[in-house]
Amino acid sequence: MSRDLLLLLEPGFADPDHPGERFICPDSAPIEGLLASDPARNARLDICRLPFPRPRTAVIEALGAGHQNLPVLILGDAQPAPADAQTLGVKRFVTDTRRILDLLAQRHGFPKVH
Template identity: 70%
Template sequence: MSRDRLILLAPGFIDPKHAGETFVCPHGLPIEGLLAADPERAAGLDVERVGFARPRPAVIAALDVDHQGLPVLILGDAKPAPADAKVLGNTHFVTDSRRILDLLAERHGFPRVH
C-alpha cells in the first residue's frame, strides 16, 4: 500500500533571474506551515523538498517532464482518490495548493483552513 507523497519547493531557493535573493514558494508556504504545526500528522505522509531549478528529477520520476509544477500531492492507494484529482496512467495527483490543504485535512486529519 502506497502513502500519499507531497513534493514541495525547498524554502530558501534561488531564482537565477533575481541574483542575490532567496525565495519561498507562495503556494507551498501555507502547506509548510501546516506540516510544521503538526509533525506527528506530517509523519503520516512522504514529504520531499526539491530545488527550484528544472528539470526536477524527483517530480519527473513521479509524474513526467510536463508536470513539474509544485506543490504536488501524489495520492497513495490507502484511500480512494477524489474525483477532481488529475490522472497520469495509474497515478492520481493534485497541484492546487488550496485543494492540497483540504486533502491533508480529509486524508490525514490536519486542521482545516478557515
C-alpha cells in the same frame, strides 16, 4: 500500499535570475505552514522538498517531464482518490494549493482551513 507523496519547493531557494536573493514559493508556503502546525502528522505521508531549478528529477520520475510545477500531492492507494484528482495513467494527483490543504486534513488529520 503506497503512501501519499507531497512534493514542495524547498523554502529559501535561490533563483539564478536574481543573484543574492532567496525566495519562498507562494503556493507551497501555506502548505509548509500547515505542516509546521502539527509536525507529528508529517510522518503519515512522504514529503519531499525540491530545489528550484529545472529539471526537477523527482517530479519527472513521478509524473513525467510535463508536470514539474509544484506543489503537487500524489495520492497513494491507502485511501480512495477524490473524484476531482487529476489522472496520469494509474497515478492520481492534485496541484491546487487549497485542495491539497483540504486533502491533508481529510486524509491525514491536519487541521482544516477555516
